[in-house]
Amino acid sequence: MxxxxxxxxxxxxxxxxYVPSAHPxxxxxxxxxxxxxxxxxxxxxxxxxxxxxxxxxxxxxxxxxxxxxxxNKVRKLEFLLGDAIAQSADIVVSAGGTQSNHARATAAACARLYGLPCVLYLRKDSEGRNGNLLIDRMVGATVHEVTAAQVKEWKEETVHWVERRAEVLAEATKSKVVGIPIGGSxxxxxxxxxxxxxxxxxxxxxxxxxxxxxxxxxxxxxxxxxxxxxxxxxxxxxxxxxxxxxxxxxxxxxxxxxxxxxxxxxxxxxxxxxxxxxxxxxxxxxxxxxxxxxxxxxxxxxxxxxxxxxxxxxxxxxxxxxxxxxxxxxxxxxxxxxxxxxxxxxxxxxxxxxxxxxxxxxxxxxxxx
CATH class of the missing domain: 3.40.50.1100 (Rossmann fold)
Structure with a gap:
């Protein structure tokens, strides 16, 4: 695929x-x-x-x-997932809260892209299973609820947390895994x-x-x-x-x-x-x-x-x-x-x-x- x-x-x-020569x-x-x-x-x-x-x-x-x-997340994902596809990603990883709009849009976009596998790590901040989380699951994302220890790590180093998850998953699956940062930011x-x-x-x-x-x-x-x-x-x-x-x-x-x-x-x-x-x-x-x-x-x-x-x-x-x-x-x-x-x-x-x-x-x- x-x-x-x-x-x-x-x-x-x-x-x-936007003149590229003005931004070396x-x-x-x-x-x-x-x-x-x-x-x-x-x-x-x-x-x-x-x-x-x-x-x-x-x-x-x-x-x-x-x-x-x-x-708004869809505009960002046009570029972020375009880059992931250009890298021949086998799996996309991202993260957010239980009701993350970014996570939902990422999961749905991956499903649209010929079922590109999507793994989400979601911080449990809601007991509900509806809304965005329901959509995450309906479009086939693999959803992990983030533990308290991971939340502490997340808060200390947010920018690199998703990258580390991608590295661990790549090693475990021997696949090309691309991480997309929280919020697509x-x-x-x-x-x-x-x-x-x-x-x-x-x-x-x-x-x-x-x-x-x-x-x-x-x-x-x-x-x-x-x-x-x-x-x-x-x-x-x-x-x-x-x-x-x-x-x-x-x-x-x-x-x-x-x-x-x-x-x-x-x-x-x-x-x-x-x-x-x-x-x-x-x-x-x-x-x-x-x-x-x-x-x-x-x-x-x-x-x-x-x-x-x-x-x-x-x-x-x-x-x-x-x-x-x-x-x-x-x-x-x-x-x-x-x-x-x-x-x-x-x-x-x-x-x-x-x-x-x-x-x-x-x-x-x-x-x-």
Whole structure:
């Protein structure tokens, strides 16, 4: 099947604003594999209680695939799995939490790629067996629940943990095993959203800044924000405009802004010669009570947005992000420039809702007799 998979590879050309000669020794993908439904559409979006002079559109990256491939991780996996296939991978290994969107998308994408075997190491942070975990198992991933000792090791050296799992499995199976990092967040994964800025430019006739002054997205592991930050910087550079004309705002949902900015510096360095992350984007702390922990106010807001706009968000990532953006817009913490709009990128995550329906019992209307 390795040769059949290689026939799925597509030669990759970076967006016009990325000039390879300006980034010596950069990691530039040579191939990708088509997994996502692109370009994802953009719609007007009327959030409740916004000031009359504030307008927001939404780019539906939750439309990248069906229920099994929805969300931002698919853009990263086009490059990460393209690279794995180019290496003649026999097995792909990755990791995450029980309800990891990345793990689910990796498993589903591997199944689509002629049943490329996928092994997942999942940190047990939920007792449920629905949502993303159900999809992992349905598409044939081999799922290992990570032990407490492994979690300790994981926290101490996250970046290399998956690589070590791949090495151990390769030795045991005498196979070519390729590890994909947690969240798909490495230099190669950043290309998913660097490329997305090229897509957005094409959707807007190479004139993003005429419509939008602010791009808004979630930061959960780093590569989405890193790719968007690099892509927007290079786009602005190609148009000779600055961040006052078009900026990137991100909301961190699992760690501190300083942690993410430092981490993003590390993963964009191999693909980009230019400013540090702190000059590419702002990150606002939106984790609230903590990673995957929700306040009643957050859950009420997610439910209200679903009821009044028909757009569904999860409670862990996109729900916290849109809640943070909405609070800032309604309080005046920031506003789009006059005559322009903000663009919110919906990065998916919906399947995890089906494992934690209990969270919403007290904020949804009761069932009628």
């Amino acid at each position: 390795a040769e059949a998979r290689k026939r799925l590879l597509i030669p990759y050309q970076p967006p016009a604003f 020794n950069a990691v530039i993908p040579q191939v990708r594999v088509a997994l996502a439904n692109l370009p994802t559409p953009i719609f007007p979006w009327t959030l409740p209680e916004l000031p009359e002079d504030v307008a927001v559109d939404i780019k539906r990256d939750d439309y990248t695939g069906g229920v099994e491939l929805t969300g 490495n230099a190669l994964g950043c290309w998913g959203y660097l490329h997305a800025i090229g897509e957005l430019s094409a959707q807007l006739d190479n004139n993003i800044e005429s419509t939008y002054s602010d791009i808004v997205a979630c930061t959960g592991s780093g590569a989405t924000a890193g790719g968007l930050g690099v892509g927007l910087h290079l786009y602005r550079q190609s148009k000779n405009i600055d961040t006052s004309s078009l900026g990137l705002r991100s909301y961190g949902v699992s760690d501190s802004p300083d942690y993410f900015l430092d981490y993003i510096d590390g993963i964009i360095a191999p693909i980009f010669t230019g400013p540090k992350a702190r000059d590419l984007l702002t990150i606002t702390d939106a984790k609230g009570l903590g990673y995957a922990k929700s306040t009643t106010e957050e859950l009420q807001f997610i439910s209200r947005v679903a009821r009044e706009t028909g757009v569904i968000f999860d409670f862990c990532y996109t729900g916290k992000t849109v809640f943070g953006m909405w609070k800032d817009l309604t309080s005046g913490a920031w506003r789009p420039q006059p005559g322009k709009k903000a663009l919110f990128i919906h990065t998916g995550g919906g399947p995890s809702l089906f494992d934690r329906a209990d969270l919403f019992n007290d904020v949804l209307p009761p069932l009628e007799a």
